[in-house]
Amino acid sequence: MHALVIGAGPTGLALAVMLARDGHRVTVLERDAGPPPGGAEAAWASWSRPGVTQFRHPHLLLPAVFRTLRTQIPEVLDELTSMGLRPGNLLDGARRFGLLDEERPGDECFMMMDVRRPLFEAALDAVACRTAGVTVRRHTGVRALLAGRERVSRRPHVVGVLTADGEAVLADLVVDAAGRNSPVGRMLRDLGAPGPVEERDESAFLAYTRYFRAASGTEADVPLWPSAHYESVSTISCAGDAGLRSVSFFVSSQDRALRLLHREQAWDAALRLFPAEARWAGNGEPVTGVIAMSGMESRRRAYVVSGVPVATGIVSIGDAWATTNPLFGLGVSLGLLQATLLRALLRTRDADDPQRLTLGFHQVTEGILGRFHHHLGVWDRHRLAEIEGLSRQPPAVYEPGGPDWQFRRTLDTVKLRDPDILRAVAATAALLATPETAFSDPALVERVFALGRLAEQPWEPGPSRAELLAAVGSG
Ligand SMILES: Cc1cc2nc3c(=O)[nH]c(=O)nc-3n(C[C@H](O)[C@H](O)[C@H](O)COP(=O)(O)OP(=O)(O)OC[C@H]3O[C@@H](n4cnc5c(N)ncnc54)[C@H](O)[C@@H]3O)c2cc1C
Known part of the structure; x- marks a missing residue:
């Protein structure tokens, strides 16, 4: 089978390697440039990724990411180790601060990584590019889908894509891994399909982050727990590699007063009011200004509506399928798990029947990952309502x-x-x-x-x- 993957983000690259290991030929088309030469620091300093707005935001790579890589693509962990990364454990902070006294059998399932995202992507890219069967073509945006008609439903059956340069690339399966702003829904509508049904929350969180280089002698090298929830804001404290650490404030998008956090002075003044986060920043020297991010609402797209696929020959994974509130740090986890679900399905007889493949993928995705997405979305809606109530006068x-x-x-x-x-x-x-x-x-x-x-x-x-x-x- 020839699989064509749109997007060389974490989900697209990980899927490409998994499918190639199963003997498939995989082409990944990516609009942005690849990692610059010069190793880890060059990736952080100068890799331009306009296709991923959150590229320089802190990314916790939680245990599902670690677990998936260790079992499916261990070379990525080797690559990261060669860049100086040391895996940690989600419980390390609680242990370090004396809240857990003993290690229990099973605690190893909480192994995770704190690494700057450009380094993570550079490691994935290096492994994908040397995997037999994978071709990663950068600077190659996808402009449209090519399709015929499915025999029974008369819906489009996707057979390939048209690149921005007008080249037709044919495939047995097209995988939309184009991220949160995936254009695939629009492309399907251009073909006369109804497009996916999208559930989307109106309000969301905004994030304001600064990175610090820890001062020497700073006490712990892991935060007690990554997230904390205060009266009007939530925070994420993230350990980075190379002595970097970050603090992010998450505020409601309705909370106009706190948008001033995008100013360095306001951000620094706020940090001083949060003892745990200020301690975590550890009087370190800031190495970035305030990195702001909006448009982070929880969203999910269904490509099977009332039991009928919107189109066949194409499936959507990672952020292109669903996004979650970054406070949970679960976006990459969900994308990688979904890649393993698709890999497993393509090993079955359903792979030979486009209808069964689309329906089967929808079913396992919704059945396994949809439950997590639902829980995260419910938390968001309540938490945003809580913050919004407290922001009113009177609260x-x-x-x-x-x-x-x-x-x-x-x-x-x-x-x-x-x-x-x-x-x-x-x-x-x-x-x-x-x-x-x-x-x-x-x-x-x-x-x-x-x-x-x-x-x-x-x-x-x-x-x-x-x-x-x-x-x-x-x-
Ligand atoms: C502020 C913030 C913080 C986050 N923190 C975390 C965290 O701590 N932990 C975590 O696990 N997740 C986190 N996430 C979520 C995480 O960033 C996403 O889940 C992850 O990027 C999804 O990977 P992906 O490969 O599905 O999509 P993306 O990373 O978005 O990749 C999509 C790719 O498709 C390309 N593309 C788009 N359109 C086209 C086209 N037409 N043709 C060719 N290529 C195209 C893009 O250029 C891009 O490279 C965070 C998100 C935000 C917003």
Whole structure:
């Protein structure tokens, strides 16, 4: 089979290597340039990736990424090791700060990586380019899909693509790995197909990040836990490679007052109000200005509507299929797991029948990954409503719509106070369990609520909203 992959992001490249290992011929077409020569630091300093707006934002590569690479493409880990990367464990911070006293069998499933994304992509690119059967063509954008008609449904059956230069490239299967702004929906509509059905949240988070080079003698080299949720903002503290670390503030897109965080002075003043994050930045020297990112709403596209594929001969994976709130750091995890699902399906007899392939892929994707996407989206909607209530004058405390949110919110507050609760939360971050399965034991749920009753407020202790607004200059 010849598979054509649109987009050389993490999902497209990982899929290409997996399919080539199964004996398929794979062509990856990517609009942007490839990594510049000169190794890891050149990739970070000068690789231009207009196709991926978040390219220089911190990326936690959580356990599902580590696990998938270790089992499917271990050479990527070797490549990263040669760049100086050391894998870590999601529980390292809790151990370092004395909250977990013992290592338990099974803790190794929380192995993860903190590496700057340009280095991660450069490692994937190096492995893809030397894998027999894979051709990566850069500076080659896809402009349109080529299609005939499927016999039964009369919907388009995609047989290849047209590049920006007008070249036709034919394939047995086209894989849309073109990311969050994938043009494939529009291209399908141009062919007379109805296009995918898109679920999209109206509000979302904005992110404001700075990187620091840790000062020598800075205490820990991992944060206690990557994310924390305060009254009006959430934060991510990310360890990078090469002594870099970053702090990101996530604010609601409706919260206009906090948009001043894009100014360095306002950002620095805000950081001083958050002791854990300020400690993490460790009086380090900033090595970037504030990197801002908007348009991060949760979104999912369905290419099978009422049981009928919108088109055959094409499937959509990674961010092109669904995006999630970056606060969870799960985008690459979902993309890589979805690549393994497609690989597995292509090993079955469904691969020979375009209808069955499209329906089968939709079914496994929705059945396995759709559940995670649903849980993450529900959390977003509640959390944004909570922040928006607290931003009003007078502030309105968000009354949870149901026990599910109350439980999830309580978990955020208490997870670092009990080793079993922490491991169950880590299992959800590792995509080893949904919140329902990780907390199927009623005794564990009761422990969550019992600890929650001891907490003074449902968010981490930090500055009040008035203090935060005063610091950023919009009080
Ligand atoms: C601020 C922010 C922080 C994040 N942090 C994390 C994190 O900590 N951990 C995590 O796992 N995830 C994180 N994510 C999510 C992660 O970035 C995405 O899930 C990931 O990039 C998806 O990979 P992908 O390969 O599916 O798509 P992309 O990385 O978007 O790649 C798509 C590729 O397709 C190319 N392309 C597009 N159109 C065409 C075309 N017409 N022709 C040819 N090529 C085309 C693009 O140039 C691009 O290279 C974050 C996202 C954001 C916004």
